[in-house]
Amino acid sequence: MKEKKISLAHGNGGVYMRELIDDIFASKLHNDFLNTEHDAAHLKLNNSDWAMTTDGFTVQPLFFPGGNIGSLAIHGTVNDLAVSGAKAKYLSLNAFLEEGLDITDLEIIVSSMAIAAKEAQIDIVTGDTKVLPFGHGGGIYFATTGIGERLKNLRLNHSNIQPGDKILVSGPIGNHGIAVMMAREAFGLSSDITSDSANIYPFVECLNALNTPEKIKCLRDPTRGGLNMLVQDWSRNTKLGVMLKEDQLPIEPAVASVCNMLGYDPFNLACEGRVLAAVSPELAQDVLQLWRELECGEQASCVGEFTCEHKQVVMETSIGGQRILQALEDEPLPRIC
Amino acid sequence: MNARYWLDKINSLSKPPQTFNVLNVCGGHERSITQAGLRSVLPQWLRLVPGPGCPVCVCPEADIALAITIALKETVSLLAFGDMLRVPINSAALHKLLPKHIRSLENAKAAGADIRPVASPLEVKALALENPHTQFVFFAAGFETTMAPVAAMMSEFFSGNLPGNISFLISGRKTWPAVKHLLDDEQSAPIHGLIAPGHVATIMGAKEWQFVANDYQLPTAIAGFDSESLLQAFYCVRYQTEIKKPTLQNCYPRAVKPEGNKLAQSTLEQCFSVNDANWRGIGSIEQSGYQLRAELNNVNAQLKFAGYLDEINEAFARDSMPKSCRCADVVMARILPDQCALYGKSCLPRQALGPCMVSDEGACRIWWSAGLKGSSLQ
CATH class of the missing domain: 3.90.650.10 (PurM-like C-terminal domain)
Known part of the structure; x- marks a missing residue:
């Protein structure tokens, strides 16, 4: 990478982010399953085909017209599996909460998450929470991992x-x-x-x-x-x-x-x-x-x-x-x- | 009438013996032209030349240096239009005043200064009302179109409605004096027709552009921002040439009136006097800059933070462009963006050397994002 420091542009999905992934993560963590051009990895478990993805959500503001960070986290994870040709089944959820976050807001967000999960027919089967000191997070960050069964009639590449x-x-x-x-x-x-x-x-x-x-x-x-x-x-x-x-x-x-x-x-x-x-x-x-x-x-x-x-x-x-x-x-x- | 109609009309005109250069004044026009790919459908004899229409590109280094200094050294929140944040200062002069790695407002922001991008004066007022204990400095660079709403907000000072925690750092410019300067400049490309800026004319009135046809015998048309209005304007200036009657035509009549917006003009007049002003890399242009009137001294950030002025003015006495950067020549229509040796090579949006590669109104940035290269003006 040419840059000496991480900037916001490293997160915008453009050229900088591609360099960040290729030059640091992919080059040090490479293995047979890791393909950074795909949204999910393809795995074989018990003779059936699965896809696994992970995603992080830091949207600001937490609420926006048409959704909130909770519904977005579910959609984002399910969608990454969908475009990999898989139907999402199970999700894990990490919630990073900032000190001072309004509990009512959190309840609304998690409720939207539940609605989105039900609609997508997935279960959130494990999770973890961490609380960060005030000023160290944007209210809520979520990190999810999802696995899903690959559809038989799609071979996307x-x-x-x-x-x-x-x-x-x-x-x-x-x-x-x-x-x-x-x-x-x-x-x-x-x-x-x-x-x-x-x-x-x-x-x-x-x-x-x-x-x-x-x-x-x-x-x-x-x-x-x-x-x-x-x-x-x-x-x-x-x-x-x-x-x-x-x-x-x-x-x-x-x-x-x-x-x-x-x-x-x-x-x-x-x-x-x-x-x-x-x-x-x-x-x-x-x-x-x-x-x-x-x-x-x-x-x-x-x-x-x-x-x-x-x-x-x-x-x-x-x-x-x-x-x-x-x-x-x-x-x-x-x-x- | 649609865009296709005017394109056919242009194509039906006879080919002139030499290339017909049409200058546009507004960065918004250049953006519309480039995004619609108009150059690729127009006949070869018609050449569209970008001109001085990017306020960020011509904002003097001293003004940016003052904004950076205030943001870093004073307990204030500095508000600026988004594209101003990345404009780099290249003069070594800045290093005498500030840490070496700070070359732009964005660098200062990363170093901890409270600097926020805004898109309108309304946002500035809302922020000031929401945060009554924060002192805000609004750094506003812009042409008449931007200065009019800034003045409207500023004039609330006279009625006591301006929040007491805002002051202003103004780098406002008038467009027509720059066009006159360009037309008088012997190094600029020969211009055969002018597309006058639609938004500026909406505020200041069509008649402000009459001088181009009268004094320079140059066909002129005011255009809006869609392909239809732009193509109509190109047709008009060429047709005026064919019939040898240079005049001023208004191809954006739904927005532009001969007298303009009288209320906006009087608000500008109330808040600003007009003086000679420096344009980055170009020098001083007569009667081209807006300056806060003495009645507004209480909200004038230049006076409030006057302690820095001498040092900055001395350090930036000679406004400098980065080595080999030809932004000033692009602004003055002496070259096209891709004729600069840095264009698309060492100067890219991700590491802009010159201001024209920073702003979405800057010709270099607009050309680069549409993949334009391989042209020649002279």
Whole structure:
């Protein structure tokens, strides 16, 4: 790593974070199961296939429109397993509580967690709590580990991706990023944008039901770093280029207008309830049709495709122009006008 | 009428014998142009040139140094617009005053100074009301569009409604004097048409830009921020050239009126006088800077913390850019961003050397994030 100190940019899902993981963690901890390009490890236990993931949650503020850190922790863990082609079964939970935290807030958060867990049909089977002195934590941090059974008809790996494969997104992007940002700092704006935080397993389950493992290449959930970072990862790992179509990116008008005012690109913002799929072109319409019948899937869209004509992520703009997208480097900051 | 309509109209124009350079003034315009990929759909003869429209890029080092010093040495909370936080100061002068590793407000924040990013004056007032025992210093760099709401908040001082725990460090600039300076500058690229800034004109009125057509015989159009309005403006300036009638056209009439926003103008007038002011790397431009009026001395952070001024002004008497950095030439339309030798090499958003690579309004940053390179202005 070039940097001497950890900065916030090491946590934003972009280039810095990739360097942090590759240069420090992966290089020292490598083993046969650790693959830092995947959201979960694949394990064989008692002759059945399992996936295991872990995640940490430090969102500020603890409550935001559409959810709170509790529901987010469940969704985040379940979703990492889902895009690894597994149905979450059991979770562990570590809660780091800061001295002075309001017990009522904690109760509300854990109740939301219980509701999210029930809805995702998982059990939180073990846990631990620690209390940190005042000023040493943002109220609550959660760390979770989840294991889930792998679905039989999905064999997901970015190495399966071919030129011509389509990229599908299950719903509008950027809502979570903007909802949290506005809950944190109102910027003198008001809106009714809510987070998209949700369990995305139904979107994966219906792909499994298609029983076409060779045509569903890879799934990811565009959390930190947004859709752009994920597509950049795919492009880098497959050594293929990606053509995105601006017209086809589902973005709610309110999200677009806040992004416009603050100088953010919606495709760099986190989602917590969306899936991105790379699929064979002949399967794209079938998948979209299935997704559009699901709750929150009405705006599912084919946003682009892989190409061997170049190795960059290029967006065709609404007017037919081209714009090369770069991997996010530093933390986005609101701009002045 | 939509963007496609104006694009077709532009394509139907006859190709001029030489490249037709259209200057835009506003960082927001450059951003819209680049994000929509307009350069890739416009005919080759039409070249869009970014200009001086980034207030962060032209904020003098001395102003930033004063903000950093106050934040580090005084018991205050310093509030600044987000993109100001990362602007680096490169002058070795700063090292005489502060620890060596501190080159930006962000470094000062990491070293423990209470510095917070804000996006609007409303936020500043809300923070001051919520934290009555904290002294806030609002460091506001910006053009007319930013200075108008800052002035609106500041003018509450006269009615007694401004919280007593706010003072102001102002680095406000007017845009038209910089454009005049650029048009008079022999090193700047030959400009054949001007796209005047839509937001500034909304506040200050369309007629502020009349001088470009009158005094410089330069086709001018005020544009909004969508592709439709921008393409219409490009068409207008080229068409004016074809018919040899340079004038001022308003392609953003739903927001821009000839007289502008009178209330905002009078609030600006009430709070600020206009003086010659320094632009980073460019030098002093006549009648281009906003300065707090004497009636507002009580909330003027420059006076409140005047003890640091002499030392800083002496240290930064010669405003300096980093070695080989050509931000000032980009701002003055002497070169395009990727003609700077540092662009995309040692100067990247993650380690910006020059201010134009920091702000989302800065031409280098905008170009880099759209992967633009390989162009030439002259």
